[in-house]
Amino acid sequence: MAAATLPRAGTVVPAAHALAALSLLTRARGAKGRVRLRLGLLAVSLLSGGLHHLVAGQNPASPAGSADVLHSATGLLALTGLAMCLGLGIAGLVLAATEGGTPLVWLRRLLDAWVTAGSLLTLGWVLLLHRADQGSDMWSSLMGLARVVTDILVLGLLVAVRFCLNRQERTATTVAAVALAILTLGDMLRILMPAPGVWCAIPLPETCSVTGLLLVAAAPWLPGGASAVGVERREMPVVAVVAPFVPVVICELALAAHALAGGHIDVVMVSLAGSVLLGLGARHGAAHADHLRLMREAAARDARYRTLVDGSSDVITIADLDGRLLYVSPAVVEVFGYRPEDLVGARLPLYCHPDDMSALLHAVETLRQEAASGTRGPGACVSCRVRAADGRWRHVESTISHHPEGLIFNSRDVTERVELQAQLEHLAFHDALTGLPNRALFADRVAHALCKRTARTAPPAVLFVDLDGFKAVNDSNGHAAGDVLLRLAARRLQGCVRAGDTVARLGGDEFAALLEGEAATFPSTVREVAERLLSALSQPYRINTTDAVVSASVGVAVATPGITPDELLHNADLAMYQAKAAGKACIRMLQAAPTDDAVH
Structure with a gap:
């Protein structure tokens, strides 16, 4: 959640960096373990970005020779601050992205981050070439591009991390992503707009930087502010699968517009575009391998559950909300003497004693109403008599619960227990x-x-x-x-x-x-x-x-x-x-x- 947003002069933006870093450090005091470490890394990243801004914004007024030396030293210090900002910010988010899950899961997160960041970097390089073609200072353009690179890389990681979280935990990362987008916009405006970048007396780059940093300062205190850097293993939603392709489309459009305008296609541009394509290919392979892994795990779980159900002495029945039987476990043969295939498709109440029918239908209707209203109660326990295939009545206890396909019945034959209880009661009186x-x-x-x-x-x-x-x-x-x-x-x-x-x-x-x-x-x-x-x-x-x-x-x-x-x-x-x-x-x-x- 760090970015380097640097107006050419002033102390407003460095102060905003310091405020955001202080907010992260304060939030880190209430966190535990590795979460505190990640928040600390991001806070130091913000401080480094503020240092870079403060140094790079100075304009030494010394004689020409000493000014060149001071200018070089200042540029080196500014570059060091920017490198620390980039390195620490990416380190904090990489630790978060690789937390939990299998190697394939966190590899896919990092590839998504690179596809997003690489596409936006290609766009930034096109803008840099556009400015160079206009005769602008190359050093300041490179420095401006470096700021954009910092924003884009951190933004790409942040977007990848966001889709690893539950919906309730995404508020903080969403605000942080918006903040990084605003910071990136401010740095791009410094490249595209002539100095001092004022529109209607409003310094747009500086305004974007301060706004983004204030949002960064608020993000840790929003819902999910701590869990956003403590990612657990979660499956990515569909939008997360599609999201990395959006910046790729933007990258292709930028390249196409640059080529149509007669711009020069250099090695850097080709390398960036090629790395994005390689990232997409690797991402597809990782996603396919992860999909196969999930299919194997699902098949293993299904086989394990099938073994448990088929080997259970209880009769497990699944019915839809209309009472039609969808599945009957093989135990029904031993308990009641019926074949499962003969019961599938029949409707409740099936072979139930007339005196016990009302209690069973009442429980089923209650659960059906809960399913229709979207609520999930604790289920119901019903005792009834069921006529077996030999004509005898069997005493059955059924636990009825909600199921994705309707209702699930876990029925146990308690005839011997009921008869024994009746004998004990008879002996007692x-x-x-x-x-x-x-x-x-x-x-x-x-x-x-x-x-x-x-x-x-x-x-x-x-x-x-x-x-x-x-x-x-x-x-x-x-x-x-x-x-x-x-x-x-x-x-x-x-x-x-x-x-x-x-x-x-x-x-x-x-x-x-x-x-x-x-x-x-x-x-x-x-x-x-x-x-x-x-x-x-x-x-x-x-x-x-x-x-x-x-x-x-x-x-x-x-x-x-x-x-x-x-x-x-x-x-x-x-x-x-x-x-x-x-x-x-x-x-x-x-x-x-x-x-x-x-x-x-």
């Missing part, structure tokens, strides 16, 4: 021996029955049952025989109530039944059920080759207004113990007012 609900589930059913009770329905009733004589059977015939007796008793209890009623094993030889609705109409229906239970449980049990006989004590409690589940269960338990105290093999009933009825 059911008796392992008889399969009946246990005490926890029975208490929950009682609470639910009390909550849904209304004035028009009969109150629920709870029957507590204890097997009389079970301990004797268990002790005499063994625990295995006792387990068989308990399972048989559980079946008889279930056969004595309706399907909507609940029979549970509370523990040991204790059972309970919850009667709801019409079956709980007090007292006749409850009594009938209790008598049926007592009769069924008192029948002999065939265990292996022997018959075991037990009886039962039954306690009955009917819900009253305001009673709690615990109170209802406690009343039934009390009634059962009353039945045992009354001689066993009988029924006792408790309600708002306990009754002394006993049925033997």
Whole structure:
């Protein structure tokens, strides 16, 4: 970001150089590592340019002999300052251009810089010859051309670096490129315009120089001011590929105009034009080699991802926004039994259970709306059942996310997990021996029955049952025989109530039944059920080759207004113990007012 912009006299432009250098140095203090080094190089480059301007603008007023010596020394010092300005400025930007990426990437950046700079240098040489043909001083013309060369080389590098940045980081480099273009314009005006280069009382070269340097001073503080010299590996946009050809066209037009005007085509002009053509050829080769490298890397990534997808046990599906399947991974054969080619082209929801269809379609519609609005949410996770090729329903968890072609589904078969979870839940609320609900589930059913009770329905009733004589059977015939007796008793209890009623094993030889609705109409229906239970449980049990006989004590409690589940269960338990105290093999009933009825 350095340039040598030198009016013939004055200190305004050197001061502007110093201001721009100070801005870069201040910005460098807040940077780290190699970024600080590059900003420092560019700052010193600006100071060298200011020194060159300050020295070259002096006009010694000494005797002729000493003036010649002083003039030569001044010219040498000015040339040294210009060389330092050029060298340090190019060094800072070359370090930035070659940062990150492969050698082919930064070689292409440097070739782009040279094609741009070489074309503009050819234009500058044509202008120099034009001025020489007009009889101007050759030394001052060469010095003016050297300034233009400095601007053009740095401008070419800066343009190449700019296209390596993200769009958000280009503000600083864009402003710096505009600044270099203004500085180049100022130096060209010094070559083309007679001294002092004033138009309407405005010194155009000096004005351009100061304006450009002020923009250089502001550039480091704009977005991307630090990252502009910390280039990462990024792919160049189309405009970056086309941009280097623009100065080539300008170069050709300048050569054509020079030749048509009868100008002399010298060795320098031919060398510059030839180097530009060689640069274009080398750039094309580097770009082609880089393109082949990218194609090989893309093919390798595609093969790697294809291997991962094909080897995954999850079913990966890609669908467009209309729900049409575009791709189905081979895992669908093992999971669902379908062939991928038979599913491609079908539409969602495919083989989804009707009860789960709404959740799936809602998630798909939400993601479709996000894609239409340009937003990208976190995706969705949907659980549904999918019918496999054998007709069975498989439980599936699908993660749905956005994809460049629409939506991508990552589906996993969780049927075994769901079934295991259902088994664990069943074991947590059911008796392992008889399969009946246990005490926890029975208490929950009682609470639910009390909550849904209304004035028009009969109150629920709870029957507590204890097997009389079970301990004797268990002790005499063994625990295995006792387990068989308990399972048989559980079946008889279930056969004595309706399907909507609940029979549970509370523990040991204790059972309970919850009667709801019409079956709980007090007292006749409850009594009938209790008598049926007592009769069924008192029948002999065939265990292996022997018959075991037990009886039962039954306690009955009917819900009253305001009673709690615990109170209802406690009343039934009390009634059962009353039945045992009354001689066993009988029924006792408790309600708002306990009754002394006993049925033997």
